[in-house]
Amino acid sequence: MVLFSTLLVLGASCTSTPKEDTAAPPIQCSQAGQFRTTSGETEALSSCEGLEIQALSQGENTWSPMFQIPLSEGDCTLIVDGSVACGEGLFTHRHGLSARLDGPSCPDTQFSMGSLLIQELQTAGDENDPTAISAVLMVAFEGGEWVESTLTQEVSKTTEPPTASCAESSVVFQAVDAGDNHTCGLDTSGGAWCWGTNQFGQANASEGRFVALKAGMMNSCGQAEDGRLTCWGSDGFDQLSGMMSEPVAAYDVGGQNICVVDEQEALACWGWDDEGQSQPAPGMFQSVSTGMQHACGLTLEDNVRCWGKASANEGIPTEEVFSQISANYWHTCGLNLEEEILCWGEDEFGQSTPPTGRWQQVISAERFSCGLDLQGEILCWGVNSAGQLDSPPGTYTQLAGGSSHACALSATGNPQCWGPDTYGQNTPP
DSSP states (O other): OOOBOOOOBSSSSOOOOOTSSSOOOOEEEEEOOEEOOTTTTTBBBSTTTTEEEEEEOOOOTTTEEEEEEEEESOOOEEEEEEEOOOOOSSSSOOOOOOEESSSOOOOOOOOOOOOOEEEEEEEEEEEEEEEEEEEEEEEEETTEEEEEEEEEEEEEEEOOOOOOOOOOOOEEEEEEEEOSSSEEETTTTSOOOEOOOOOSSSTSSSOOOOOOEOOOOOOEEEEEEEOOOOEEETTTSSTTTTTOOSOEEEEEESEEEEEETTSSSSSEEEETTTTTTTTTOSSOOEEEEOOOOOOEEEEETTTTEEEEEEGTTOOOOOTOEEEEEEEHHHEEEEEETTTTTEEOOOOTTTOOOOOOOOOEEEOSSEEEEEEEEEOOEEEEEEEESSTOOOOOOOOOOOOOSSSOOEEOOOSSEEEEEESSSSTTTTOOO
């Protein structure tokens, strides 16, 4: 699930004057800008010396840039990274990014949810083999105001993005779930394991024994045998402090909120609620699935009800009967009683246009979806900017969808993950 913090890159103006088909000169800029934490403290950024953009290419017109901006004091770097699929000529497609602080001298600050998008990427030199990239970053903070910053630097690139080695895990798992840039697994003794990004402690798996495990954007939760939840990670929207202590029948962890089906078969949600995603539908339910800013529940009559962001809930097949649903980011997919996949919500990349056939499971991710057919083989559809559709061959028993990565569990308990592996989210212990 896009994860990040309330980071404001203010007033940054870095310019260069590269000539076409020639290497860009070093960065020249008079003001590198600043970022603001949720506590109101402001840290100035250093001059543009040391700014680095790493562009990883995969196929034609696909790049994954990383901006590394040293802070003015101490050994601390603001890192913004993600994947961008470009359009015709210019790199203009907006895609998910994450922002984090890295280094021993970083301020001890918890960031709350914000928004950061690449508004536009322009290139110097050949469009498909650029010598420099200029990125216009749009940053939004809690008040909703957008701030624009521009950064330009020469390109350093490799031919392949980071991918999982698909080496056998040393741990045997009975279940796996994918979060935004982290993954969690439940071993055969009920122990929880998590790996990948850990900015908010979402990969610091709690001790104890669990019967179920869910990974969300900045949180993870395990369910004990008595039905009670133990959660870890961010508490920026009271995901932890607002958690119910009573046993639950089902639950899911989403984009900084948590939804449950209680023992009376009613829904309850808490946490982030900017689009009404924590205001569940009334009625009696058997399961719930959370996306970024919406969620859906499966009623006792096997019908689906959704709430939250309007564009994620367009075209809900309210009269269809389902055996399973999977919400993620801004679309949802479900498996009906004829073992067919139906999807609804946003469909910019075809993520809500599933293939025909018969299936045993479907999962949705940020801008792609995957199905597990009756033979246990995987097929994915949607965006493929970072290998999201490059699912591993073979047969599997379970699928899990994160943001830009997904995982499958083999019959021998070995998780295989694909998509970007920037934080080690595809590399289990």
